[in-house]
Every structure is written in structure tokens, then in C-alpha cells.
Amino acid sequence: MKILVIEDNESVSSMIEMFFAKEGIKGVFIDNGTEGYQAYQKGNWDALIIDWMLPGMDGVTICRKIREEKSTVPIIMLTAKDSESDQVLGLEMGADDYVTKPFSPLALMARIKAVTRRYHSAQPNADENRDVLQTEHFRINRNTREVLLDGEPVTNLTPKEFELLYYFLRHPKQVFTREQLLEQVWSYQFYGDERTVDVHIKRLRKKVGSTNQPFFHTVWGVGYKFDETQIDTNEN
Known part of the structure; x- marks a missing residue:
């Protein structure tokens, strides 16, 4: 596994490098945002780890530019x-x-490990139709990462939004807690990051839902469910 780390704190980079060595991961470390972005453009990476505050170009700008290029490489901030x-x-x-x-x-x-496992398991292989799901409104191919909503392509999903949508389509009308979604979609135990799930649900509602049909419904006091048959007008 080859990971680009854009981090200007030498002690943090050294700590990460030490653990990379234990895990057999090849890490490339750059301490400048502009140079880091250039390195991203020149290489093939299994994942990117990007610090928020960087000289040259901040981490959020790097992340935004990468996603504007339609890259699906996993990014951890x-x-x-x-x-x-x-x-x-x-x-x-x-x-x-x-x-x-x-x-x-x-x-x-x-x-x-969680983001790279999800990313690589979703890459195309010889059997392109193995993970195709068809519902009333959606057709989603996990291998080619194609999403159709009522026959129209959806091309602006981030990798994690895609995985979350796929997971919900596999389990229609089933209610999941935020903790369960973190374990199943993010593949790690609950660390108090409920807002991670909330933000991704909110963005999916904007990208593939509407005011009357958000698809992703809040079950108050529990979590969320995906339901194409339920119409709501007051989802948050």
C-alpha cells in the first residue's frame, strides 16, 4: 500500500512513518500543501492523509481540488x-x-485500513455485474461505481457517500443507528463521531433526494433508514 501524507509537523510525520513501517506501508511525506498536491497529481496512491493547516495550500483546498477532478482516492483529514x-x-x-x-x-x-478496504473492494473486476442493485428509483453498480437515479446519472458522489448509498439500498426500510453505520460503512468502532454520519446523510439528501422524497429518513431517537415509498416534508 502506498500512501501520500501531506503534513508539516515533523513529529506527527515521524510517528506516522514509524507505524507505516510496522504495517508494511510505503509512505511519502511532504510538508508543503502546494508540493503535496503536485505529488498527488504525479502518483498513484492508495490513500491520502492531509493536514488541515499547511503552508502553500491548505488541506481543505487540496481535498476540494481533488474531488473536483472526480478522483475517488480515499482521503483522511x-x-x-x-x-x-x-x-x-x-x-x-x-x-x-x-x-x-x-x-x-x-x-x-x-x-x-477501513477507507482503503472499502475503496479497493469497490474497484472494477472481471465480473462487472456482480454488485448491481436495482430499486424503484436507483440503479447502482458497485464495481463500476455508476449510479442512476430515475435513469439519470449521478456523478458527484464522494467515495463514502457512494458506499453509504449502496449500503442503504441493500437494506431498504431497515433502521440503523449511527454507531451501526460507522461500523458497517466506515468499518471502525464508534468513537463519538456521530456528526460524520449526519453530514453524509445530509449531503446524500441534497444530491439524490428532494423536499418531498429525501429517501433517507430520520427515525427519531434511533438513527436513519432508506425508504423509497415514504414521503416526508420535514426531514432535517
């Missing part, structure tokens, strides 16, 4: 910012996950 609005911004720019400093290297490794 590192941030010392712990406010909800900052974390939401990172997710809305297309990050698959975020880790707040200071962090446990073991927790970071769990996040890396």
Missing part, C-alpha cells in the same frame, strides 16, 4: 480544529474521514 463546523467543512469538501489531533496512531491505522 488530520486537524487540530475540534469544532463541529470545521469537521463538517472537511467532510463536505469530500474527505472520507477525519482524525482530530492529538490522535492515537492505532486509531489512525484503523481508519486507513
Whole structure:
């Protein structure tokens, strides 16, 4: 596995590099945002770890530019910012996950393994129709990562939004807690990151839903469910 780390804190980079060595991961470390973005463009990466605050180009801008290019490479944001609005911004720019400093290297490794496992399991293979789901409104191919909504292509989903949509389509009308969704879609145990799920649900409603048919319904006090037959007008 080859991972690009764009981080200007030498001690953080050294810590990550040490754990990469234990896991057999090849890491390329760059301490400048502009140079890091250029390195991303020149290489093939299994994942990117990007610090929020960087000289040259900040991490959120790098993330946004990568997603504008339609790249689906997994991105984990590192941030010392712990406010909800900052974390939401990172997710809305297309990050698959975020880790707040200071962090446990073991927790970071769990996040890396989760996002890369999901990413590679969804890549095309010889059997392109193996993971095709068809519902009343959706047709989704997990191998080619194609999504059709009422026959029209949806091309602006981030990798994690795609995985979340696929998971819900596989389990229509089933209610999931936020903790369950973190375990099943993000592939790690609950660490108090409920807002991660909330932000992705909110963005999916905007991208594939409407005011009367959000598809993703809040079950108050429990979590969320996907239901194409239920019409709502007051979803949050």
C-alpha cells in the first residue's frame, strides 16, 4: 500500500512513518500543501492523509481540488480544529474521514485500513455485474461505481457517500443507528463521531433526494433508514 501524507509537523510525520513501517506501508511525506498536491497529481496512491493547516495550500483546498477532478482516492483529514463546523467543512469538501489531533496512531491505522478496504473492494473486476442493485428509483453498480437515479446519472458522489448509498439500498426500510453505520460503512468502532454520519446523510439528501422524497429518513431517537415509498416534508 502506498500512501501520500501531506503534513508539516515533523513529529506527527515521524510517528506516522514509524507505524507505516510496522504495517508494511510505503509512505511519502511532504510538508508543503502546494508540493503535496503536485505529488498527488504525479502518483498513484492508495490513500491520502492531509493536514488541515499547511503552508502553500491548505488541506481543505487540496481535498476540494481533488474531488473536483472526480478522483475517488480515499482521503483522511488530520486537524487540530475540534469544532463541529470545521469537521463538517472537511467532510463536505469530500474527505472520507477525519482524525482530530492529538490522535492515537492505532486509531489512525484503523481508519486507513477501513477507507482503503472499502475503496479497493469497490474497484472494477472481471465480473462487472456482480454488485448491481436495482430499486424503484436507483440503479447502482458497485464495481463500476455508476449510479442512476430515475435513469439519470449521478456523478458527484464522494467515495463514502457512494458506499453509504449502496449500503442503504441493500437494506431498504431497515433502521440503523449511527454507531451501526460507522461500523458497517466506515468499518471502525464508534468513537463519538456521530456528526460524520449526519453530514453524509445530509449531503446524500441534497444530491439524490428532494423536499418531498429525501429517501433517507430520520427515525427519531434511533438513527436513519432508506425508504423509497415514504414521503416526508420535514426531514432535517
